[in-house]
Amino acid sequence: MMEDTPSKEENTRVLKVLEALKQASHDLQTHPSPNSAESNSPSIKALLELETESDTILSNDPLLSTLSEHLASLKSLFDTLQKSCGHGLGSFLARRVSTQSISRVAGSIELEIQAWIDRECIDSLMKGLKEPLQIEEDELVSLLSQFEDRVLQGFNRELQDLVLKSKIFRLLERISCDPSCSRKVREQCAFVVSALMRFNKDVFVGQVLMGRMIHGVVSMVSWKSMKVLCSLIKSIKSPLVDEIESNGEIPKIICFLDYKDLHLRVVTLDCVLEIGYFGRREAIEAMLKEGLIKKLVELQRSELGGDLIDIGVFGDEKDGGNGETRFLENHPFASCVARFAVQLEVGEGLRQREKRAFKQEILKTVRNACVSNAEAATIEAEVLWGSSP
Numbered sequence: 052m053m054e055d056t057p058s059k060e061e062n063t064r065v066l067k068v069l070e071a072l073k074q075a076s077h078d079l080q081t082h083p084s085p086n087s088a089e090s091n092s093p094s095i096k097a098l099l100e101l102e103t104e105s106d107t108i109l110s111n112d113p114l115l116s117t118l119s120e121h122l123a124s125l126k127s128l129f130d131t132l133q134k135s136c137g138h139g140l141g142s143f144l145a146r147r148v149s150t151q152s153i154s155r156v157a158g159s160i161e162l163e164i165q166a167w168i169d170r171e172c173i174d175s176l177m178k179g180l181k182e183p184l185q186i187e188e189d190e191l192v193s194l195l196s197q198f199e200d201r202v203l204q205g206f207n208r209e210l211q212d213l214v215l216k217s218k219i220f221r222l223l224e225r226i227s228c229d230p231s232c233s234r235k236v237r238e239q240c241a242f243v244v245s246a247l248m249r250f251n252k253d254v255f256v257g258q259v260l261m262g263r264m265i266h267g268v269v270s271m272v273s274w275k276s277m278k279v280l281c282s283l284i285k286s287i288k289s290p291l292v293d294e295i296e297s298n299g300e301i302p303k304i305i306c307f308l309d310y311k312d313l314h315l316r317v318v319t320l321d322c323v324l325e326i327g328y329f330g331r332r333e334a335i336e337a338m339l340k341e342g343l344i345k346k347l348v349e350l351q352r353s354e355l356g357g358d359l360i361d362i363g364v365f366g367d368e369k370d371g372g373n374g375e376t377r378f379l380e381n382h383p384f385a386s387c388v389a390r391f392a393v394q395l396e397v398g399e400g401l402r403q404r405e406k407r408a409f410k411q412e413i414l415k416t417v418r419n420a421c422v423s424n425a426e427a428a429t430i431e432a433e434v435l436w437g438s439s440p
Contacts, residue, residue: 066168066171069164070168073165077157080157115163118167172198179194180240195236199239202243205250206251234273241271242279245283252286252287260290268280269300272307274312274314277304293331296333302337308346320387323391327395329398335409339412343391345416348430351384351388351430355384360432388413389430414434417430
């Protein structure tokens with residue numbers, strides 16, 4: 052195991068106390084009225100009780116010295132508030148000032164505690180990522196999930212500084228690309244990378260484009276990894292699709308449409324549609340070269356396919372697209388040929404003349420791939436109906 056039991060128990064005890072302090076501080080800010088700072092306020096009671104309990108804990112960690120000072124200030128402010136209990140104007144103003152000061156200090160306490168928790172989280176995660184074989188798989192996945200949840204809470208400059216200083220992105224990328232690590236850990240590392248992209252795309256986009264992350268994600272061959280790829284394409288758009296195409300990953304992605312794993316095929320279709328929207332000519336040509344349209348025709352012909360135009364919901368905006376959404380929940384491959392054609396038509400990666408040329412190529416391939424004239428006519432109608440003239 053990565054840490055001995057006494058050390059883990061001590062960290063758990065510290066974290067429990069700090070989480071309680073953080074919650075009490077948050078509650079005090081949420082209700083900053085003068086009455087909330089009275090002696091019967093649950094938030095004040097909790098903070099004062101925890102201030103006494105946390106003395107020993109805070110004194111053992113130099114990183115918590117500022118938090119200790121804030122708690123001492125809070126106690127002093129509360130004592131001042133208790134003394135200004137008169138009914139005159141001076142007492143009223145003193146209570147207002149003290150209450151605002153208490154709320155401000157409570158905010159500082161919450162920030163300090165969150166910063167400590169973030170440091171501990173990243174430190175523990177770094178140890179696990181550096182020696183993934185020395186820690187239980189479920190424990191490492193749990194640490195990764197906790198970090199992902201924290202990152203998804205939104206941008207925070209202090210957290211970003213911790214992430215950059217720790218260079219954790221390199222470890223996440225390395226493990227995502229390491230076939231000797233378990234798929235479960237690799238997938239969760241990929242989810243964290245996706246979360247970091249949403250956290251601050253400008254900072255992390257270069258590391259995704261210049262590294263081996265895309266190869267690692269595709270090599271996992273799982274619906275979770277393809278979900279990550281979809282998210283990354285939506286965030287980075289055409290530049291990422293360019294990298295996918297230049298690295299030769301498109302043939303591998305198209306092959307996933309033939310796998311027995313239904314969830315993998317469904318998410319792969321979503322990925323193909325995203326590539327169609329953001330992809331430039333080279334990427335679209337690479338997909339068509341791999342027989343994409345024929346595969347889409349076969350998927351549309353399957354039990355989970357169907358034709359939206361036949362049930363009168365393709366392109367129907369009267370119900371806000373709800374009818375189409377409901378049908379696609381149970382028939383994920385319905386009208387997938389036309390949906391791909393529409394992505395090319397409305398997408399950002401192609402010029403107008405390229406869009407027209409690809410539409411004609413799609414229609415030609417559909418005629419050759421269909422098993423009957425009726426099937427061909429239906430799919431052609433959907434392609435022409437769904438795309439602009």
